[in-house]
Each structure stands twice: as structure tokens, then as C-alpha cells.
Amino acid sequence: MKRVELSKIARQGSGGDSFEWAPVRATSVASKIVVQIRDALFSGSLRPGDSLGSEKELVQQFDVSRITVRDALRSLETMGIVEIRAGAGGGARIAAGNLERISDALAIQFKLTGVSEQETVDAQIAIEGAAVVLAAARRTAADLAYLSELLDEAESFLDDPVNFTESGHRFHLALIKASGNRVLTAQFSALRHAVWPKNSDRAKPDNARRALAAHRELFEAVRDGQGDVAREMMCSHLEDIRKIEFPNEADDELGGTMCC
Amino acid sequence: MKRVELSKIARQGSGGDSFEWAPVRATSVASKIVVQIRDALFSGSLRPGDSLGSEKELVQQFDVSRITVRDALRSLETMGIVEIRAGAGGGARIAAGNLERISDALAIQFKLTGVSEQETVDAQIAIEGAAVVLAAARRTAADLAYLSELLDEAESFLDDPVNFTESGHRFHLALIKASGNRVLTAQFSALRHAVWPKNSDRAKPDNARRALAAHRELFEAVRDGQGDVAREMMCSHLEDIRKIEFPNEADDELGGTMCC
């Protein structure tokens, strides 16, 4: 339960922006507190679990009003940097990482920016394609057992579009997790949550059969350690899905550019 | 300048969580305002540029105190959903998308989670490798001109490690932007900001020469539309960098698994 000494805020100071990305409205006092704590996190002087003290203590340390401290804490909380608990022994502390939080940020900015489905699927191909290469090299027996289970499950859902789609999602996720790479896993989850149709009703039986066959081949390639084969299969499988889910892009002259 | 009618907050209501991700502390009144506005964004009833009114107006609309509205606005601002301007005609309005904000969110969670350098570099290989394939197919004349400029710049920095490293970063970024995929660009930026050494002093002249040669070959492959060649080059180039920047991982038995 380390306590870190934080300096008072210079009201009219220039505020050291050690990052190249612009902090949110660096003019406000609250944002200077935010920047200071974020810097401390990245420099390593603050780590998950460290306590920042209560609102009252922060008011004293920074010599600002309670509202200013609250503004800063609200921002830090929204960024996922701090967790706030009420009651005795509570207060603000540096949060543990939560990679699922990334989905929110991605979804919001994708929505506001209006990125195309093509960009999203291309990014997904990049991530899943690389992930299966790693998975083919690192998959454990437990990974293979779970993937095999999911294949059986999917087969039982061949005539149940909703459940089939969801099962297929779990298969993709398990495949990526088998890569052992949390960065790729987080980025995949974010993309999936951000822009894919929530309830795809396009998983008609014939499409489902096709997808299941692709999943089986993927499984075998990963099981046999054939990374390159798995990558190509994943790519053509996703191009297939792209044509089904986003038919308006099917006539893109660059279709299949990625790898297959 | 559309105005959207927002309903009052039910103090003890259950609060409709229409998303699967848990909103931040759904118990507080402020977070209910946040959820309501975020929902309105995703449902399409709020779009970039729409005005939410001033703090005072929001106080009246939601029938809560000023500080509660402030808390909500601070969260929404941090999420990048609203922009707040002071002065007459100011107030809160729905922000335009800013994909750089994603980098922040990713970098923070990667830092808090403590992902390994190996995971990061593997993800970078996935993203940059796919990006150059797209870049080879889509690069414009302007892209090539800028990349060529950066190569000349880098050559002049061969004996200046700090500037050489920075110039090289710009080259990688320009290469990815040439893919025309903003999702890949955002994810790359995040990785770069999150875990790479800020001031790499390892760009010794001999390493610099090696890197520059790799960049030249990458440029030629992209220029000539040879996507597969570019991918392999990018991969081996990044594996090279991995060995230089993170020598403690050089003996990883899985080195070179990705593609080369």
C-alpha cells in the first residue's frame, strides 16, 4: 500500500507535457492533476494497487478545491487508471489493468469517426492471421481440447443461426487465446465488440456448414503446427465472412489483397 | 445544431444497461447520465456536432445538481464523446471522432496489465506486416514521395541516434498510413506509445545502417507492389529490432515463428 508524494499544482505553470499526445485541455487545473498521475504511472513511480489517498487528502496535497479533485478523479476513473471505493480505508487507488475496457474506447471512436467495415475486417485479418501462426506454435493440449469441444458444439447448432454465430465467436476467441498473446486477444475482442452485427441472422444453414468446415480445417492446421497453412485458411475464411456479412463490399477491386 | 430531448434520471431506477460491457459504477447518478448519452450516441439519435446544452440547462433537464452534471461531463469528455467550450454559445456538444484517443486507452491498459515486450512486438509484426501488404496495393504517389523523403532524412541522421530513431518511427508510421487503414494505424500508434523505449540509445551507427538498408528494401517492395515480399521484409526487420531493443528475449525458442 505504497503512498506516493505528489507535487502541488502550479496554477499558472506551463505544466510539463512529457507525452506527445495532447492531454485533454491542459489549461484546466484538474487536467494537470490527471497528467501528473498518468505520467507517474508511465514512469513507473505509480503501480497498480498503490493508494492515492482520499479526496480530502488529495485536496490537501494538491492545494485545490474538492471539485477540482473530483474532476480529476472522474477523468482518471474513466480512463481506467484509478479505482474509487467509498467507506473507511477507501479512496482512490491505481487500478489493475482491464484489457476489456479497450473495447469501449474503440467502439466509441469508431462510431464517432465512422470507420468503414472494410478497414475493420482488414484489421481483423491482420490480427487473426498472425494469431493462428503463433497458436500453431504454442497451443497447449488444453487449448486443443477446448477447440475440439467448440467444434462439436457448433455442429449441434448448424440449424440454430443465433447460437451457431455465438459458438463460432467463441471458437475464434479461443483460437486467438491459444496464441498466448494478450495484446492480439484484446485487439480482436475490441474489434469484434465494436463493429460486428450483434445478432447476425445471416448464418443460414448453408453458410454455417461452410464456416464449420473452415473451422475444422483451421483446427487441424493449428493442431499439426502448420502455421502458414493456418494463416491462409484464416484469411480466406474471413474474406468469406466479409462477403456474407458485408455484401456491399464484395465487389471491392482489392478483395483478397491481404493474403489469399 | 440539433437539440436532443433527454429524460430525467430515475434516482433509484435499475438503469437500462443496453450494452454488455459494464458501465463504470452504474450506481451513481452521474454514470446514469453518461450511459444515457452514450446509448443515444450508439442508437444514432445523437451525432457529432449535436449540442447538449450548457451545464445549467443539463441541470434542469436531468433535475440533478451542478456537480453531478459536471461529473458526467468529465467522464464523457474523457471518453471523447463530448467536447466542452466556455463562453457564449458554448456548452457541451458531441465530439468529432479522434482515433488517436484509442492509443491512449490501449497504452494505459497495456501498461497497467504489464504485457510483455514479446507480446507487443508480436502484435506489431502482425499489424505492420499486414499493413505493408495493403500499402503495396494502395500506396499513392504522394505516399511514395514522402517515404522517399524520410529515407533521405534518415541517411543524414546515420550518426545521430536520437534523430535517426525518431525519423525511423516516422517512416514506419508513414508506411502504415499508406495502407489507408485507420484501424491498423491507430493500433500501431498505441503499441509504439505503450511500451517502446522513448529514447532509444541503441541505434548505434552499425545498427542504423542495417535498419536503413531494410527500410530501403521495404520502400522498393511497396513501390513495386510486391506485398508478400514487403511483408517478409517487415517481419525480419522487426525481428531484427526485437533482438537489438530487447536482447533478453533473443534466446526465445520461438524466435522467428511469426513469418520469417
Next chain:
DNA sequence: GAAAATTTGTTCGTATGTATC
């Protein structure tokens, strides 16, 4: 389990800096 202490959540009033018209 109940009481007490601690801390956040919420409200009101007021003053000040700042951007717009």
C-alpha cells in the same frame, strides 16, 4: 449483529476567468 468512523455522493451559494457577440 450493531454502532461508529470514514469516505464518497450530492446539493447550494458564490466568485472568477474566459470566450462570444
Next chain:
DNA sequence: CGATACATACGAACAAATTTT
């Protein structure tokens, strides 16, 4: 340049929730 509108900031206080005793 002045007036207006707005966000930012400060102080005091009570309510609600949570943890400790």
C-alpha cells in the same frame, strides 16, 4: 470595447454507502 453567457473554481454542509470496531 463592453455586455453577456459560460465553464472553472472555491467553501460549507448534509446524505448515503461502506468498512472497521
